[in-house]
Amino acid sequence: MVGSFFDYVPFVLLWLATMYKLPAFLKRPRDPGRSYFWLTLASLAIALTVLLPPVYVEIDHELQVANLARLLGDGLVLIACWTAQQFLLHLSAVQGARHQNVLHQPAVLIVALLLLAAAFGSGSTTDEALDFIGRYGRSDFFIKYELIFLVYLGLTMVNVTVQSWRFASVASSPSLSVGLRTVAAGATAGVFFVLQQVYYTLTVRFGWSYPIGDPSLVTRFLAALAIGAIVIGSTMPTWGPTFGVPRAYRWFATYRSLRRLYPLWLGLCRAAPEIALFTPPGKLADTLAVRDLDLRLYRRVIEIRDGWLALRPYFDPKVADHATKLAGEAGLNDTDTIAVVDAALLRRAITARQNGDVRDLLAVDVIAPGGDSVAKEVDVLGRIASCFERSPIVREVADRAETRHTAKTTRMVETE
DSSP: OHHHHHHHHHHHHHHHHHHHHHHHHHHSTTOHHHHHHHHHHHHHHHHHHHHSHHHHHHHHHHHTOTTHHHHHHHHHHHHHHHHHHHHHHHHHHHTTOOOOOGGGOHHHHHHHHHHHHHHHHTSOOOSOOSSHHHHHTTSHHHHHHHHHHHHHHHHHHHHHHHHHHHHHTTOSSHHHHHHHHHHHHHHHHHHHHHHHHHHHHHHHHHTOOOSSSOHHHHHHHHHHHHHHHHHHHHHHHHHTGGGTHHHHHHHHHHHHHHHHHHHHHHHHHHHOGGGOSSOOOOHHHHHHOOSSHHHHHHHHHHHHHHHHHHTGGGOOHHHHHHHHHHHHHTTOOHHHHHHHHHHHHHHHHHHHHHHTOOTTOOOOOOOOOOOSSHHHHHHHHHHHHHHHHHOHHHHHHHHHHHHHHHHHHHHHHHHO
16 A cells, blocks of 8 residues: 555656646747657656556556666656756756766767666566566666666766755745655655665575565655656746745744844853843743844844844954964965854954953954845854854864963963
8 A cells, every 4th residue: 555655656747747738838849948858857757657667567558578677767767867957958058057977978868778778678578567676676787777777867866956955055046945855855765766766676696684674665655756756846936936935935034133133142142131122031932933033133143243233342353364374374265264253253252241351351343244135144244153163263263362371370470
């Protein structure tokens, strides 16, 4: 029952997506993006249809060739891989870049299909077998067959993962961005599918035990997960706005920004309590607070800036120099260097104000550059907050400054 669910759900999703995108394809059939996208969906839909157990058996019965449906289905999957590569190549061209690899070449697809057919034809597959690996996994021809299929599929899934994630960062709309990330997640599941198939093939070939229950069920689950996520993600730019994807995306982005700024904001509020309109909640309470996000983010940005101004007398120029030096040695770019320096200044200034250590610190009139909108401010302060919490350079600089100040204070006390 569970296995049938994993067989039929991706089958239904693919055909729904294929029919859903058909009008757009027919409207502009010469558009490379639309054509390759629709052909990818259609090829996968036909492949899954061929590989459904009832259809699989019927095709072999009608053509009088056992397991020919396996070759047809796998061949269609490789064709879908090639059209997906062409679609990604088209997106790269639209973005002003060309990320062509060997899998984009039609000749490579043709060679792969011919080798797949030759490997299939070189073996004896007279017994009908829905579990193709289980029945023929010990045969010499099968290793060649599976290697050709999985290498091509695996390389495609890796490329789809990388390129989809890259395009998501420059996507023009929330639905497109979320959709591409969903596609990347599905392609990652596809990579795991390939790895699982390789391991399953090896267990059958060498007689090893398979550690995770029914291997066929694991295969079908990973395939369903990969196909489902890719179909949902690839069609999301069309239906996403209707179902509130942009609003959910903005909510999540605001919530993520609040969480990202929390460590820096909390540290500043503790050092300068007068900047906070309300007493800062604990980490768990702040995490669970999911209402009034826009107002809270606006207040958080203002209070961080107010805290920055309150700590100006405690900024130590030696801290800035040291942080700049270490950032250069670490090979950080200019943007990351600025964030590290600002975070180090703030971390040391917070400690200095809390301890009343102002005697050896020089007032530095520094206000971190921001932006002309809350979004730009959040971006700048978010980088600083990340460095404030996680950067080893910031910790090293702040700790060394504290050690230096403690030693100097000790010497002054001993002298007195």
